[in-house]
Amino acid sequence: MPSAAEPGTLEYVPRVSQDQLDARRSEILAGARTCFARYGYEGATVRRLESETGLSRGAIFHHFRDKDSLFLAVAQEDAIAMAETVARNGLVQVMRDLLDRAAPGSGSGSSDSDVAGWLGTQLEVSRRLRTDPGFAKGWSERVEAIAAATRDRLRRQREAGVLRDDVDMDVLAQFLELAYDGMVLHLAMGRPRADLEKVLDLVEAAVRRR
């Protein structure tokens, strides 16, 4: 993409604006996300990352140090989006959205197979965590951001008096996280949606004041 700076100005310096850098970064992340989901972590070769993003390896690795950094940045972006939704609408709503996206004919770009691929990639990575402390740190920050948003939201719900008060709030948060993990795995395995909406009603009711 050519620079959009004006060549006519006196102090013209041919440089790329921050907006352009951000846009390029987003492009790379979107392509990389698809690529990791489709081919797994090991299978997402530099050649495939080039093909999926439509950019050269030079352009890609100008923005991200290496494949690890790129993967963590994708995970980080997902975590931020998810933490925002959790803060606004709660983890149960995130599960409902996930279920809607997985509905046949939902018109969304993400397929069951991509959910499976992405989860497979995360699992592959989770096995590496034990041997690579730097990577483990980046990963745990991602998990913690979502955990913090979940607890913040529960705290506000407890203050509003809608949360049950006979169970420790952290246990309620872990219960919701367990249900979320279950939903992710269920969809990744390509199992039918069945009555999952009613199951989520049950999950929601289980943390509320009776």
Next chain:
Amino acid sequence: MPSAAEPGTLEYVPRVSQDQLDARRSEILAGARTCFARYGYEGATVRRLESETGLSRGAIFHHFRDKDSLFLAVAQEDAIAMAETVARNGLVQVMRDLLDRAAPGSGSGSSDSDVAGWLGTQLEVSRRLRTDPGFAKGWSERVEAIAAATRDRLRRQREAGVLRDDVDMDVLAQFLELAYDGMVLHLAMGRPRADLEKVLDLVEAAVRRR
């Protein structure tokens, strides 16, 4: 292993007894389970299967047609064991057992990494289900055996009056399955056990009559 038949008897025929065949089959399944968990489905090469079982490829594939069959047999054996526990003690107990086995210093042979490996393998396989109907059939039978045991147990609990009766039994079963999937993924990701025992209390209470 030599035949245990008695050479002294008149009608001695040197053959391998059914018990010996069964024992050999169990040996192969145990080695294959470890191998799939450690190296993933693709990574569990014939050479590695030989090394892990201590048997030749001839011996292994005398019992199982191919790697697919072997994998499905491992999954089938797991499913039978799990369905038995579910029928006897319920799916929540299966989750409690899983949690105990994952406890640090539990002295069990299965590590977090093996749980992750095994789940990774299952995911790999679930992605293949869409392209291989024969394989998909074997797989779905496995899932259905456990689902049937879960529903049988809930039916008996409802008859005994301990199950809540304001929610459809199949929704309760799916709720327990969601929690189970969540537990598997949680452990596979190597996350801390934290308060999962209390979370399971909450899961159990959510399906019971109040």
